[in-house]
Amino acid sequence: MTGRIVHIASNTFREAVRDRVLYNLIAFALLMSGAAILVGQISIEIERLVVINLGLTAVSLFGTVIAIFIGIGLVSKEIERRTLYTVLSRPVRRWEFIVGKFFGLAGTLVVNAFFMAIGVFGALLYVSRHFQRADSWVLVALYFIILEFLIITALALLFSSFSSPLLSAVFAFALFVIGSFAEDLRGFAAMTHGLMRWLATGAAYLVPNFSALNVISSVAHQQAVSRELILYNTAYALIYATMALCGAVLIFEHRNLK
Amino acid sequence: MTAIEILGLEKTYSVGFWRKKPKCALKPLHLRVEEGEIFGFLGPNGAGKTTTLKLLMGLVFPTAGSARILGMEVDDPRMKAQIGFLPEQPYFYDYLTARELLNYYGQLSGVASKERAHKIDEVLQRVGLPEVGGVQLRKFSKGMLQRVGIAQAILHDPKLVFFDEPMSGLDPMGRREVRDLMEQLKQEGKTVFFSTHILSDAEALCDRVAIIHKGELRGVGAVADLTSSVHGKVEIVWQGTTVPSSLRALGAECHVTGDTVRAVLSEANQDSAIEALRRERLRLISVIPVRTSLEDYFVQKLQPSEAVAGVRS
Structure with a gap:
């Protein structure tokens, strides 16, 4: 069982790595880091702030784009091209396929984020000449970004398990945008009354809370991230991603592959 | 012993914008295929051959009925480890080389890593592609992909092989080679179930055939009996x-x-x-x-006007 998931995951990883779009995005992310250096040089006394903000935002955005655009095709593309037929006619359970795909793309995103992080730290070293103790919080921000990727990947897979790539992209991107403003949505829910309050609160807790995972600005301002937040965000992301993945499995288990 | 036992397998799809209109793809099908035989599943395009194969592979779920393959349910992984399947007009991960693809499928089928390389070499040789194992599949012709499809279906030495239109995309030499391969599989004691609408292939290869049309089984029998009258x-x-x-x-x-x-x-x-x-x-x-030729029998089981369009011999 575990072996089959690992094989599917490694094949998904290999597909992503051999995909030229992925290379372009990495190159583009490196370019963004280069731009950060440039902006850092023309910003007086706030070079670190600009580099961390720009670099981590680039890591998050490019990773999100990769997660959505590869994630939405993970299942639907396999059905459309009928490559799934020769996989599922083997001793592979449908849920193993979904879980393997998830880990394959998540692994790709982690590796991608790792190389982008090297770019960010390189840029940081370039503008500051040395690392500071507070720079270690950048690693926490990167960890939160990876947690964000896990949720987005699971959501993209969920949509991919029942919808077309185009609609899946729309759904996943919409959820990413709404989730980025989840705290505002919760604030809005608190201000409303009656049925509207119930609806807004339900929606606010249903969408992924990406704003809680975004600590880029506070890290750039050398503010520490509490241990509680790290634990809370880890638990939240794992539970949310697992639930989305279970939804994807549940739908896919009953889907006719016409 | 029975290799495939189909008991009233039926499939109806819901079509239309609101999915309220039923479309029957397969009427209740009862069929039994014995171990060690080459069984041809014949019918014109759109007859329900691929639907039946998809039902047997667990790719679509039946509306009613059931099937057992090698005495096990169609979703049993132990059964799937013992079967091979070539889908119609196969398409594979084109970023992989033929060898990488076969290695991946070998992993999924549980072929031991020690045996895998040897089995891949053997199967590539068997389908006539020994030289192109390191070439990415995106550079393969349709006929070469069909051969890779056959290779992946027999890689793990299955007891029972399902081929959906195995001759599709092959030139006359390729068709001959696939026919020989299917005969070899039979000699090795394997059961071969293949769908086709090319009657000459079925007549040359099959021990028994079934004819399906508009989702309905129209006839089953040994080729020798059907053509002896x-x-x-x-x-x-x-x-x-x-x-x-x-x-x-x-x-x-x-x-x-x-x-x-x-x-x-x-x-x-x-x-x-x-x-x-x-x-x-x-x-x-x-x-x-x-x-009586198999074609005569086939035509007899179909309406004449429909048969003319569907038959290619």
Whole structure:
């Protein structure tokens, strides 16, 4: 069982790595880091702030784009091209396929984020000449970004398990945008009354809370991230991603592959 | 022992914008395939062959009925480890080389890593692709992909192989090679279940066939039985370009092709016809009873107008 998931995951990883779009995005992310250096040089006394903000935002955005655009095709593309037929006619359970795909793309995103992080730290070293103790919080921000990727990947897979790539992209991107403003949505829910309050609160807790995972600005301002937040965000992301993945499995288990 | 047992398998899809209109793809199908035989599943395009195979592979779920393969349920992974499947017009991960693809499928089928490389070499050799194992599949022609498809279906030494239109995209040599391969599989004791609408392939290969049309089973039987019935007519072939008038008087239907003449006439008039040819000093080539061909049987089981469009022999 575990072996089959690992094989599917490694094949998904290999597909992503051999995909030229992925290379372009990495190159583009490196370019963004280069731009950060440039902006850092023309910003007086706030070079670190600009580099961390720009670099981590680039890591998050490019990773999100990769997660959505590869994630939405993970299942639907396999059905459309009928490559799934020769996989599922083997001793592979449908849920193993979904879980393997998830880990394959998540692994790709982690590796991608790792190389982008090297770019960010390189840029940081370039503008500051040395690392500071507070720079270690950048690693926490990167960890939160990876947690964000896990949720987005699971959501993209969920949509991919029942919808077309185009609609899946729309759904996943919409959820990413709404989730980025989840705290505002919760604030809005608190201000409303009656049925509207119930609806807004339900929606606010249903969408992924990406704003809680975004600590880029506070890290750039050398503010520490509490241990509680790290634990809370880890638990939240794992539970949310697992639930989305279970939804994807549940739908896919009953889907006719016409 | 029974390799495949289908008990009232049925599939109806819901079509239309609101998915309220039912479309029957397969009417209740009862079929039994014995171990070690080559079984042909025949029918024109859109007859329900691929739907049946998808149901057996667990790719679509039946509306009613059930099936057992090698005595196990269709979703049992232990059963799936013992079968191979070639889908119609297969498409594979084109970023992989043929060897990488087969290695991946070998992993999924549980082929031990020690044996895998050897098995891949062997199977590539068997399907006539020993030189291109390191080439990415995106550079493969349709016929080469079909061969890779066959290779992945037999890689893990399955007991039972399902081929959906295995000759599709192959040139005459390729078709011949696949036919030989299927015969080899049978000699190795494997069961082969294949769908096709090319009747000559089925007639040459199959022990038994089933004919399906519009989702309904129209006939099942051994090819030898289906093609053994004699209609009380004989076919006489002789060398020459002319037809003696006495033969025409016997009611023979004659066709002149090059320097041979083929006449079909009633068995009762056979001796008189041969005597007439002797009198004319014409060289007799053959006298054969006219038997029902698989194509005749197929056409008989379909409506004539529909059969004309569907049959390719």
